[in-house]
Amino acid sequence: MFMTTENSGDRLRLLMTKRGITPKVMADALAISPQALNNWLSRGVPGKNLHRVCTTLSVRPEWLMEGEGEMDLLYTSPQLLSAIRQDQIIPNLENATLLGPIDAWDDDTPLDKDEVYVPFLKEVELSAGSGRTVVEQSHKQKLRFGRLTLRRQGVQPEDAVCVTVSGNSMEPVLPDKSTVGVDQGCTTITDGKMYAVDHDGQLRVKTLYRLPGGGIRMRSFNRDEHPDEEYTAQEMVDQNIHIKGKVFWSSVLW
Template sequence: MSKQSQLLKGQRFRQALDDSGLSGAELARVLDLENDQNITNWKARGVPAYMVGEVALTLVVEREWLEGKDVPMRTATTERSSPPRTANGSPLYVLEPLAPWDSDTPLDDDEVELRLYKEVELSSGPGKVARTEVQEITGPKLRFSRATMRTCGVDPSNAVFATNSGNSNHPLILSGATVGIDTGMTRIIDGEIYAIDHDGHFRIKFLQRTPTGLKMKSFNATEYADEDYDFDQIMAQRVLILGRVFWWSSIRPLKGPSLI
């Protein structure tokens, strides 16, 4: 192979890589290469013949163009509108538009509606201090995919949602985040996240069993110390495990506070 041919192939590989939006390291991972030194070499000498087909497919360019031949970089068959593909032909990533909906939008076959749980202030009569309790609220619903719930091992009939408040788990779960709760899973698995009704207050905590009771831990451990409760305190303070948190989601306001 002539030096000029190598330079042309290297130039075309660099062009295809830049156009794909992938880094050299990312392409190396997609192609299951041991390291990205191969990518560095290809930028100088072009892609070797035994790899050119996979690379062309991944970067969505014509193989002959990548080989330095006088053909277009892409044709109708390469479908530039599609994302880069892996060596087995599956998309490296897929971007799909969001589908807005409201309470009048019918559910799809693969969707369920989750019920809302929140703190409710209960009237205790004249002269008495009102107390709170976590209850189901009629009205607001959240649409959720049955397939996702199967992946999480959640029976749709046991799924509810609530809103997190406070920064005890920042930045893992932000204040105002919506959390999905599996009320059918109240058994403590050390290190899992649970929704808790603590004397009428809704809390999200990592739980860990101890010989005398349980420990509540926060992701934001620098500001929130671990909390230990023995069995008597659990009963006295009405600590009730509502279920395991299997999903959460946050919106990001345009002028939201800094995350770091």
């Protein structure tokens, strides 16, 4: 685990130092000018660029944004590899491994022996026009996951589900229509981690914190528009709030 630093620019600098990545390689990989990189290192990574930086560098957004948890570099992105090759510098990537090759597939492609289907959770209206919904598993929508990917995250295949993020509350980390993988086998709250929540039939993805007496605080990344929400243990019962599981994976399309 890394020591918390002042801002995302400091953490970006820490990552460069730890991995032996030069400013030129970093700027090329992020497709920005050296001056822009210097500004980011001094002032922090702009929010609108946060997800691109995390994707390129394969770091957890909560680590880069807040300094919380593990940096968790799991692989080297094609952008960073390209910049490294052009600069002819091989940084110290330690336990990073290249994921590949990438194969095209569709719904008719049979599963490999090391793959599993992971279903989606969805909101289903109880009756026409009532406005009441319940969270159920979709029998049609699903994604493929490698068993190794799940195993690395400590997720049992039968506990894995996917959830689609709605709205802008988790921007810039998770824009509207992002997809997250959820471990239903992990519902115990670790402060500062992201979880999928069933809030009286509404699917929500939030960063959670424990409160005394069994309550929770729900926190959004977009706190300007979505302030913290706090619920006591009794309010969780009254409002039918259930933690579905911990987020272990995310995918974003821009």
